Structure formats: C-alpha cells, structure tokens
Amino acid sequence: MGKIKSAIYPHLQRMRYKNLISVFEKGKKQDMIDNQILMLSTSKGSLGGNLGAIKSYIELNLLDYKIITVTSVDQMSIEELGSVMAQSRFIMVDDFEPMVYVLSLRPNQQLIQVWHAMGAFKRFGYGRATAESGSLTHKNYTKAIVSSPEIVDIYAESFGISRDKIIPVGTPRTDVFFDEKYVSLAKERLYGKAPELKNKRICLFAPTFRGQNVNDAFYPSEFIDLQALSNSLGEDWAVIVKLHPFVKGKLDIPKSKSIFDFSDEREINDILFITDVLVTDYSSVIFENAIIGNSAVLYAPDYEQYNANRGFYYDYNDYSCGSIVTNQSELADAIKSITNNNPQYMAFKQRFVSLCDGNSCRRFVEKILEENK
Structure with missing residues (x-):
C-alpha cells in the first residue's frame, strides 16, 4: 500500500492545483521580467522573517528589483497569481508552500527557499522517517539558504535536492x-x-x-x-x-x-x-x-x-x-x-550560525540574486 500511495501522491498534489498549473503554463508565453521578485508567505498575514528582511534590504539600498508580495491578507486570484508567477524571474518562499511544488519552472527561473528556521535541530521534511518520499514537496527549489556551511548536507536531504543548490549565506532576519x-x-x-x-x-x-x-x-x-x-x-x-x-x-x-x-x-x-x-x-x-x-x-x-x-x-x-x-x-x-x-x-x-554576522542580506543578494540575474 505504501508504494501505491507514493506513486499517486504527486498526481493528487497536481490535481489540487490544476487551475493554477494551467494559468502558469499559459503565462509562460509572456516574457519573463528579469528583475521581478514574487515573495509568497500565504500562511501569514504579513511579510516578515527572512522575506521581510530581504525586502527591506533591497528597498533600503535602492536595488533595481520589483517586489510583489502575496500573504494570507494580500491575496490574488488564481488567474493573476499564475500569471505573476510565470513572469517572475525569482519566486521566494520561507515555509511550506504547496502551490509552488507542482510548477514546472521556466528555464533560468529561480524558486528560492529562505526557510524560516535556522540551524539544524529537530528533523523536518525528508529528514523525518514519516515523510512521503514520493511527494513533490520541496523538490523543485533551485536554491535554498542555510546559516552555516556545515549544515548544507542536512538541508539538501531535508528538501530532497542536490547539495549544490544549498547556499550558505546566513539567516537574513538575524541582521537586525x-x-x-x-x-x-x-x-x-x-x-x-x-x-x-x-x-x-x-x-x-x-x-x-x-x-x-x-x-x-x-x-x-x-x-x-x-x-x-x-x-x-x-x-x-x-x-x-x-x-x-x-x-x-x-x-x-x-x-x-x-x-x-x-x-x-x-x-x-x-x-x-x-x-x-x-x-x-x-x-x-x-x-x-x-x-x-x-x-x-x-x-x-x-x-x-x-x-x-x-x-x-x-x-x-x-x-x-x-x-x-x-x-x-x-x-x-x-x-x-x-x-x-x-x-x-x-x-x-x-x-x-557561523555566517549570521549582520551581513546575511548582503550575501543573499550577491550570491543568489545578482549571480542568477
């Protein structure tokens, strides 16, 4: 029964968001906006944590990025969200965001996980024995950040992605x-x-x-x-x-x-x-x-x-x-x-926490945004 569940689980995930997938695929016909960042934090009423810190850094330093935010309060219709997703060069999340895992990203499009927690304490994601290995969850991140080089392999395992996609920059929200x-x-x-x-x-x-x-x-x-x-x-x-x-x-x-x-x-x-x-x-x-x-x-x-x-x-x-x-x-x-x-x-x-030194936002911009522009 476990193998059957593992086989059909991705199908169920895609079915849940079939309308969003359809709009996203149509949106791929539009040009991608190279400096557009979509920040998704749909479980929270306001942008905070690492996403909030990165947004504040970009705005304070007058960097050339257009930032669009979606939270549980500031929402979009499926049609608008799918289109914005398809046009955004960078999509950023800071938690479990099930709608992004079903997307087939465009060439050179970046889906970046700036995970809300830091360090490596309690097991999460695919590091847990109860995790559904056949799931699509987390596996399409193009980049994810960590607070120190030593825990790169742990986050690669937990997100089900290769270690070269894990970038040690520190934790942006700790700059404050x-x-x-x-x-x-x-x-x-x-x-x-x-x-x-x-x-x-x-x-x-x-x-x-x-x-x-x-x-x-x-x-x-x-x-x-x-x-x-x-x-x-x-x-x-x-x-x-x-x-x-x-x-x-x-x-x-x-x-x-x-x-x-x-x-x-x-x-x-x-x-x-x-x-x-x-x-x-x-x-x-x-x-x-x-x-x-x-x-x-x-x-x-x-x-x-x-x-x-x-x-x-x-x-x-x-x-x-x-x-x-x-x-x-x-x-x-x-x-x-x-x-x-x-x-x-x-x-x-x-x-x-070796890289949490007040410069995490700067490193994030330099190593992830600027290098992948």
Whole structure:
C-alpha cells in the first residue's frame, strides 16, 4: 500500500492545483521580467522573517528589483497569481508552500527557499522517517539558504535536492540583531512594559510545545514549578516565561515581582536582547540566542520520549552550549553557573550560525540574486 500511495501522491498534489498549473503554463508565453521578485508567505498575514528582511534590504539600498508580495491578507486570484508567477524571474518562499511544488519552472527561473528556521535541530521534511518520499514537496527549489556551511548536507536531504543548490549565506532576519538602534528600542519597550526587570539578571524560560501541531499543542505543567525556580535563583534574578505561540493552555504564572509572562510578545528575539540565560529544550531559539551571545541551559525532562517521536540531526549533547538538565532540582544551579565562554558554546556557534554576522542580506543578494540575474 505504501508504494501505491507514493506513486499517486504527486498526481493528487497536481490535481489540487490544476487551475493554477494551467494559468502558469499559459503565462509562460509572456516574457519573463528579469528583475521581478514574487515573495509568497500565504500562511501569514504579513511579510516578515527572512522575506521581510530581504525586502527591506533591497528597498533600503535602492536595488533595481520589483517586489510583489502575496500573504494570507494580500491575496490574488488564481488567474493573476499564475500569471505573476510565470513572469517572475525569482519566486521566494520561507515555509511550506504547496502551490509552488507542482510548477514546472521556466528555464533560468529561480524558486528560492529562505526557510524560516535556522540551524539544524529537530528533523523536518525528508529528514523525518514519516515523510512521503514520493511527494513533490520541496523538490523543485533551485536554491535554498542555510546559516552555516556545515549544515548544507542536512538541508539538501531535508528538501530532497542536490547539495549544490544549498547556499550558505546566513539567516537574513538575524541582521537586525546587529542594528544598535533596533536593539535599543526593543530593550526600552520591554523595560517599559515591566520596569521591575531593570537591574535584574534575567532567565528566559522558552520551551517548545508538545503535541503534533497547533490543534493539540501543550507544555506539561508538571515539568516546571516557576515559583520554586524563582525562589532558588534568588532576589537578583527575574524569570520571563515565553511559551510557544501554538500553546493555548497557559501555565499557572504566580503573582510575583520576579516572574513575568511575556507569551503575548510576538518576537521572542526582542526578549533575548534583555536576557542573560535562556532555558529551552528543543526550540530553535537556541540558535538566535547564540548569535546574540547569551548563555543557555537545555532543560529536557522528557528527552528520551521526545527523541523517539521526533529525532534530531545531531546527538542532543551537540546542541548544548554548556549545560543539559533533566530535572528541576538541578536547574537553578545550572542557570547561575553557566557562561557563554566555554568550548561547547564556541563549537555550537561555529557549527550552526557561523555566517549570521549582520551581513546575511548582503550575501543573499550577491550570491543568489545578482549571480542568477
């Protein structure tokens, strides 16, 4: 049955978008516009992340590109979208975009994946044992970017494309980490939201969700006693809680001058600017945190179960920036003693984020847009 499903799966994908395919094929009769970029982010209401960063860089530097954006709010009809797709020299996506996988691209047309996540942590795409190998998904990218040279092969496997199509340029959305004005304004806003955080050392507790997706996402409340953690850290510390956006059932946050729920904050990266120690488990925020330069503790009470269900690209110890804890009794001591000046931390940064240096947008333009114009 598995072989039959694998054989018919591409047909089902094409059938779903047969009208778009038809319009796209007709659109190939039109001239392709060499400087036109179509940015697709149809699961989101606004352009952000890597696409937003690249767009801002192009506009700020007055580069000669015409950018068209499509989001869940700014949509197009099938007729208009198929025509624009066919005319655009560059089509960019930053997530799973099923409509592009059924397209037979024009000669010299570029379909570029600027994947929203960075590094290589939890398995995704064809790196997962449950992936449908016969699928068309991801396989027609002409280029994809990564945050460091070492993870090229991992992304090639996960997207089902050859390694020469994976271009290490860094992660464009992290360029803002090196923008002093942006960082200063973010700090000012957060301290204004909670003035009690000033003059405190800050532990950011930001675990990922458990469950399959947004419909059943949760974080086990028995894993963490926030009041006990705060008490163990002492008066010099404050704890900020930032749960994954998928988690609807919030933790019981004690009323305290040392514990703050920032789960409503859209950008966890902004919180990292005022953080001293990040505590997470299997979240890719560990990569952004390392770029900014904070210390980190991995707190994973359910490591064995999580690893069996999802799996990682490297041994879990390789994601440590110095400390892994599996029970809360050891957590406070680990937080207070961890530093960002240890061999594990340096090895982690080199492996996963070596090109995230504030110049990722520039490299993207030079190595992908300009070289393929």
